[in-house]
Amino acid sequence: MTAVADPPAETTAEIGKSRLRKEDQHLITGRTTWTDNMSLPGMVHLAILRSPMAHATITSIDTSEAKKRPGVIAVFTGQDFAETQGNVPCAWPVTPDMVNPGAPSLAVTQVNHVGEAVAVIAARDKVSAQDALEAIDVEYEPLPAVLDMEAAIADGSPLVHPNTTSNRSYTWAFESGAAGTGAPIDDAIASPEVTVTRRFIQQRLIPAFMEPRSTVVQPIGEGVTVWSATQIPHILRTMLALTLGIPEQKVRVIAPDVGGGFGGKIPVTPEEIITTLVARRLGKPAKYTESRSESLMSAHHGRDQIQDVTITAKRDGTVTGLDVHLFADMGAYLRLVGPGVPLLGAFMFPAIYKFPAYRFVCEGIFTTKTPTDAYRGAGRPEATFGIERIMDELAVELGRDPMELRRQNWITHEEFPFTTVCGLTYDSGNYEAATAKALELIGWDELRREQAERRERKDPVQLGLGISTFTEMCGLAPSRVLGSLDYVAGGWENASVRVLATGKVEVVVGTSPHGQGHETAFSQIVADKLGVAFDDVEVIHGDTQSSVKGMDSYGSRSLVVGGIAIVQATDKVVAKARRVAAHLLEANEDDLDFEAGSFTVRGVPGGSAGSSMSMGEIAFATFTAHNLPDGMEPSLDSDATFDPENFSFPHGTHLCAIDVDTETGRSTIRKYVCVDDVGTPINPLIIEGQVHGGLAQGIAQALYEEAVFDDAGNLTTGTFVDYTVPSASDLPSFTTERTETPATSNPLGVKGVGEAGTIASTPAVVNALVDALRPFGVNDIQMPATPERVWRAVHSGAEKSDRAEGGTTAYGGASTGTSDGSDAKGEQL
Template identity: 45%
Template sequence: MATKAKWVGQRMKRKEDPRLIQGLAHYVDDLALPGQLYAAFLRSPYAHARLQRIDRSAAERAPGVVAVLVGEDVRGVLGMIPTASALPELKVPPHPPLAIEEVNHVGEPVAVVVADDRYRARDAVDLIEVDYEPLPAVTDPEKALEKNSPRVHAQFKDNQACLWKVEAGFPDKAFAKAAHVVRQRFVNQRLIPVAMEPRGVLASYDAGAEQLTVWSSTQIPHLLRTQLAAMLNVPEMRVRVIAPEVGGGFGSKLNVYGEEALIAHLAMKLGRPVKWIETRRENFLATIHGRDQINDVEAAVTKDGRILALKVRLTADLGAYHQLLTAVIPTLTGLLLLGCYKIPAVKIEYVGVFTNKMATDAYRGAGRPEATFLIERMVDLVALDLGIDPVEVRRKNFPRPKDFPYSTPTGVIYDSGNYEATLKKALEQVDYTKLREEQKRLWKQGRYLGIGLSTYVEICAMGPSSAMPAGGWESGTVRIEPTGKVTVLTGASPHGQGQETSFAQIVADELGISPEDVIVTHGDTQAVPYGIGTFGSRATAVGGTAMFLSLQKLKQKLARMAGHLLKVDPKRIEIGEGKLFV
C-alpha cells in the first residue's frame, strides 16, 4: 500500500495562479446579484464622544437611498460583537455593531446608509448630521493606567482590561545571586495589517427557503457562520457563509466584525442583496490593528553570560473593545518569552489596557514575533554589557539535545531540537569568523558594518490541546469521482497560501495521480465539513493531516474492493499511476 512521494516538496506551478493572474478569479467585489444594493458607513471622527443627536432625515431623502440605520435601530435586534478571550479579571464591555450613546475610537461606525449605488450611498452618508459631545480620550496605555486617567468605559472603575501572571523557578532568588542585571524597555509599535484586498461583505436572503447567504472576505467561514447566527438570532443551519477568493488577511480577517452582521441584517430586512466594500481609509481605521506592546525586561546573568532569570512587565494596548482574540494575543508573547534558551526562572506580568483606539488582535505571528524581538535583543545586550560574543551567549543558554522534550518555566513543551548544531551550520554558511574580521577592519576605516544574529522558536499549527480547548481540529474529505478524478473538501480556507496546490500534492502522492486530477473545494460552509480556518501556520499541518488520514481510509476501501475483484489479499494491492494492481 506504500506510495513513493513524487509531488510533495517539489516545485510546481500553483494550480490557482492561472485564474488569479488572468483576472478570472472572483473576490467579493466582483460578485453582483440582481437587485443588489450598496451600503456605506458613517464613522466617528472622535476618539471619545457622546452621541447627543443623530439627524438622518436629509440622508433618507437623498436620491437612491433605501434605508438609513443607527444604533438604536438594532439595539436588542443584533447581538454584540463576540470575543473568545477568557482570562482572569477580564473586563468585557458591550461592543455593538453600531455605536449606541457613545463612540470610543475614531472610525467606530455610527450609522449605515443603503442605496441603489455605492456612490449615492457614500454621498448620503455626508448628509447625516451628528451632534457629538467630545469626551476626554486616552491613547497612551501607561497613562490610561494612572488613577486620574479618563475612563474608556464608564462602567469600569479603571482602564485595566485584564491581568495575566506567570511565575516559576524562584526568580527573586536568581536576581539576588546574579553577578549582573541587564534592564531594557522594548516597544513593539502599533501597526495596520493592510491586506491587498480590504474587507468586503455581500449578503442575500431567500425568504421562501429562510436561507441567508453571506459572501465575506474572511479567513474563518465556519466560525463566522456560527457567530453570525448568534448575532442575528437565527438557526445556524439557516446561514451559509462563502469565502470566495480572499486577497490576503495576515490575521485581520480572523475575526467577526459588526459590518458583517449589519449587512446580513439589512439583506434580511430589505429583502434585497446588500454589498459593502471597505475603503482603504476604513481599513486603516476599523479593521483590527496589531502589536502595540510595551515590555520592561530585566535579566539576571552570571559573569560568563548565563541567564538565570527574566522579569517582564508587558503592557498591551488592546484598544477600546475586544475583538475575537484581542486579550489572548499577548499571552502568546508571554508563553514564548524565553525563546530558544534554557532560562530556569521567570516572572511575567501582562496587563491589558483599554484605550480610545481600534482594537488590536492577531497579526503576522500574533504575539510570537514580539517575544522573539524581546529575548533576542536581551541576549545581545547581555553580550554587549559583558563583552562576550553574542554567539557565545546564545550557545551557553541553549538547551542541549539531551534536555528534550524540554518544558519551559512558562509551561510550553519543546518536543525536539539541536539548536547548537543549527547555529553552527548557519555560522559556517556565512563564514562568521571571517565576517567579524572584516567588521573590525572596516570599523578602523570609519565604516560601520553591523552583524545581526537571531534565533526563534514558534508555536505553530495549533490543534486540539490545552492551549486551544475549544476547536483546533480540521476536517478533510476525499472523494473519487466516477471519472477517476478526485475531489477534496477541506475546512481550511486559504487567502493566498496556495493550499489548492499543496493539498493536491498530498492527494496525488497518496493515490499515484497528478495534482491536475485533483480539485480542492474550500470556503463554502454548505459544501465542506466544519473547519476552524486558516491562521497560525496551521492549514497544511492540521488540515493536510486531516486529508492524509482521510486518504488512508479511502485507500483501505480501494484495496478491499480491488482485492475482492482480483481475488487476492487486500494487503497485496498497490496504488500507482491512478491504478490498483497486485
C-alpha cells in the same frame, strides 16, 4: 521525507516538488471572484458614516436630509439596531474576570475610536450611498481621549467605557514555580550575579492586506447567505448565528477568493454584522466594501505592546531567570482573539534557551484607538523580539560574543524532546545545524573583520551584524491546550476526500486560504497518498455548505493541522480501496502492496493479468457497485477530523548585515541570510514565497511601518503615503535556505511556515542596527528605526536613544503632539 509514514509516498515525487501554484492561474490573470465582484439582483450598496472623534458622546443624529438624497433607500443608526445587533464577538476571555464592556457594531450612545461606525446608508448604488454621507448630521459631546496605556490604568484616568471601573481589561500571569514547570522566579531575581533590564516597544502596525474587506449578504427566508473577505468562514457562521440569533443551520458563509489577510481578516467585523442587519431589515441583498482609507483606520491593528524584560545570569553566561511584564493595547474594544494575542507570546519568551525560572504578566488595556487583534505572528514576533534583543544586551553586559552566549544557553539537538520552563514540549530541532549553515552563507567572520576596520577608521558608514536564533509555536492548536487557556473553541481540523467515478479526486478542507497556495500543496499530498495525478485533485474550500466543518486558517495551521486531516482521510480511502481490490483480485488484503496508485498482489509478477488494480479502476468498480464485498458501502469517500497532540515548533537562524550611514541616519540591509527549519518540505517554492513575504513584513516593522496617532486620537498615517509599506525596491535579495528536521508530532513531519519569516526577522534587523551604533553609545533604537531616529540616536548618544526616554505611540499620542523641534521625543510627528 523520512517522516512520511506511508511507504508509498517515498516512491512518488509530488511531496518535495517545487510546483508552480495551480491557483495562480486565476488569481493573477484577473479571473477571480472577490467578494466585491458579487452582484445580486436588487442588491443595495452600503456606505458607513464613521466617527471623526476618538471619544465622544453622541448627543443627536439627524438622518432626515440623507434619506432625501437621490438613490438612498434607507439610513440606519445604532438606535435602529440597538435591540438586535448584540455585540461584536470576542472568543477569548483570557481570565475569568476579564472585563468586556461590549462592542456594538453601530455605536449607539458613545464612540470610542476614530473610525467607529455611527450610521449606515443603503442606496441603489455605491456612489449615491457615499454622496449621502455628508447629509447625516451628528452632534458629539467630546470626551477626553485615552491614548497612553500606563496613564490609562493610573488613578484618575478618564474611562474609555462608562460601564467599567478601570481601563484594565485583564491581568494574565504565568510563573514557573507556581505552575510547577520550573523554579520560582523570585529566587532567580533575588540573587542574580548579573541582571539586565530593558523596556522594548512594539509599535502599532496595520495588517495592510491587498484586498480591502468586503461583505455581501443575501437574506433567504429566516436565514442568510454571506460572502465575505474573511479568513474564518466557519467561525463567522457560528458567531453570526450566536450574535444575531439566527439558527446556525440557516447561515451559510462563503469566503470566495480572498486577497490576503495576515490576521487582518480573522475577527468577525462590525461591518459583517451591519451588512447582515441591513440586508435582513430591508429584505434585500446588501453589499459593503471598505475603502483603503476606511481599512487603514478601522480594520483592526496589530502589535502595540510595552515590554519590560529582565534577564538574570551567572557571570559565566548561564541564564538563570526571565521576568517579563507586558502592557498590551486592546484599543477601544475586544475583538475575536485580541485579548489572547499576547498569550501566544507568553510561552515563547524563553524561546530556545534553557531558563530554569520564568514569569510572564500581561495587562490588557483599553484606549480610545482602533481595536487590536492578530497580525502575522500574533504574540510570537513580540516575544521573539524581546528575548533576542535582551540576549544581545546580556552579551554586551557580560562582554561576550552574542552568538557564543546563545550557543551556551540553547537546547542542543541531543536534548529533544525538550520540555521548557513554560511546560511546552519541543519535539525536534537542531539549532546548531541551522546556525552553522547561516554563518557560513553570510560570511560572518569576514563581515566582523570589515566591521572592526570601519570602526577603526571612523567610517561614516558603519556596519552592523544582527542575530535572531528563533523558534515559534504554530499549528494552532491542541484543543485541550486551547481549553486550558480559556479559548472558547477547539483547534482541530477537518478534511474529506471524495473519489469520483472517473478516478478524479475532490478534497474538501476546513481550512480557508487567502493566498497561501493551499490548493497546490494539498494536491501534492493527496497525489502522493492516493497515487493519482496532481492535476486530478481538486481542492474545495471556503463555503460552509460544501466544506461543512472547519476551523479555518491562521496561526500557520493549515498544513500542520489541516494537512494531517487530509492524510488521515486518504488513509481511510486507501483502506476501503484495499478491501475492494482484495475482493476483485481474489486476494487477501494483507497480500496487497499499494504503490503509485495501484494495488498489486505480492509475489505475482508485475503486469500479469488480474494481478493489479489501479485506483481509477477501483473507483469505477465502487461507483458501479456491481461486485463489492458483502456489506460494504459503495463508496471510497472518507473524512477525518484531526486534533493535534502538540504545536509545531519551526526554528531557524536569521542573520542580518546592515550598513548605517551615520551622516543621514539611513540604514541599508546589505545581506540577509536565513536558514529556516520547517520540517519536511511539501513545496519548497511555496516555502520560499512564505519566507520572503514574512521577511518583508518583519523588516517593515523594524525599519518602515508604524500606525501613528496624534494627541486627539486621530490616525495620522491614514494613507499609504504616510504608512510606509516597503516594496521590493526597498529590500535586499534574500538568501533563504533550509535545514530539515522533521517534526515528530505529525505523520508528514511538517512544521508551519506562514509566520516564521515575520517572527524571526524584526530582532535580527534591530540587533544589527544597534550593533552598528554601539560605538556611539547607542543601546536601543525605537521601531521603526527611521533615518531620523537613527540620526538622533547617533548624535544624542545612549540616553536619548533609549526607548524608555523616547516618545512612542505605545505610550500614547500624548507624547507625540507636544514636543518641540529639539526634542527627540516627538520625532515621529
